[in-house]
Amino acid sequence: MKKFAIPALASALALAACGSPAEVDDTTADTEAVSAEATDTGTIVDVASGNEDFSTLVTAVTTAGLGNTLAGDGPFTVFAPTNAAFAKVPEETLNGLMTPEMKDDLVGLLTYHVVPGETNAAALVQAINDNDGSYELGTVNGGKLTATLDGENVILTDAAGGTATVTATDVEASNGVIHVIDTVVMPG
Incomplete structure (x- = not known):
């Protein structure tokens, strides 16, 4: 079976859930980019x-x-x-x-x-x-x-x-x- 790779919402959620609040502040730009990518789906x-x-x-x-x-x-x-x-x-x-x-x-x-x-x-x-x-x-x-x-x-x-x-x-x-x-x- 072929599989299409399209950015997953789960990736954004997993990234956002990985860090403590301090880490989230440091990675806000990265998380926003992944979230925007998932939203684009x-x-x-x-x-x-x-x-x-x-x-x-x-x-x-x-x-x-x-x-x-x-x-x-x-x-x-x-x-x-x-x-x-x-x-x-x-x-x-x-x-x-x-x-x-x-x-x-x-x-x-x-x-x-x-x-x-x-x-x-x-x-x-x-x-x-x-x-x-x-x-x-x-x-x-x-x-x-x-x-x-x-x-x-x-x-x-x-x-x-x-x-x-x-x-x-x-x-x-x-x-x-x-x-x-x-x-x-x-x-x-």
């Missing part, structure tokens, strides 16, 4: 908006009215389909989901890609291994995704029996983590 929505490979996802999130929710405190784990993943969805279906009449279905689809809490790649692989090779994730929309391993790749199986491969992991955001997937998962 932005929310899940900010990170996705800053990457052109997620433009369809960002459009869908905006259309569904989920921007504020996914920019909230979280934490969230988002399995984010790329534009190429959305291109696998029949154009007629995708266009239909983007209409006001289908907003509830779009919200259901998008929230099926979101898991409450922050689960990094190492924790997910460990959970799969600890549970005899299969781990069930509860999504925000109430559905389930099943995570398994195929070699070193995490595979998600959706309610419809479709699969998506996690192609990049641990893209950090201030309110959670993003794992990139190559196929849109379907809630049923």
Whole structure:
């Protein structure tokens, strides 16, 4: 699995927590620089908006009215389909989901890609291994995704029996983590 290195909020917190008050005064500039770097990471929505490979996802999130929710405190784990993943969805279906009449279905689809809490790649692989090779994730929309391993790749199986491969992991955001997937998962 690929891993993107983006400055982590945890690094800023660890640095700030290391020193006594006198040391913090001496390192204020360094701590502020790390904190500013972590803040630059932005929310899940900010990170996705800053990457052109997620433009369809960002459009869908905006259309569904989920921007504020996914920019909230979280934490969230988002399995984010790329534009190429959305291109696998029949154009007629995708266009239909983007209409006001289908907003509830779009919200259901998008929230099926979101898991409450922050689960990094190492924790997910460990959970799969600890549970005899299969781990069930509860999504925000109430559905389930099943995570398994195929070699070193995490595979998600959706309610419809479709699969998506996690192609990049641990893209950090201030309110959670993003794992990139190559196929849109379907809630049923």
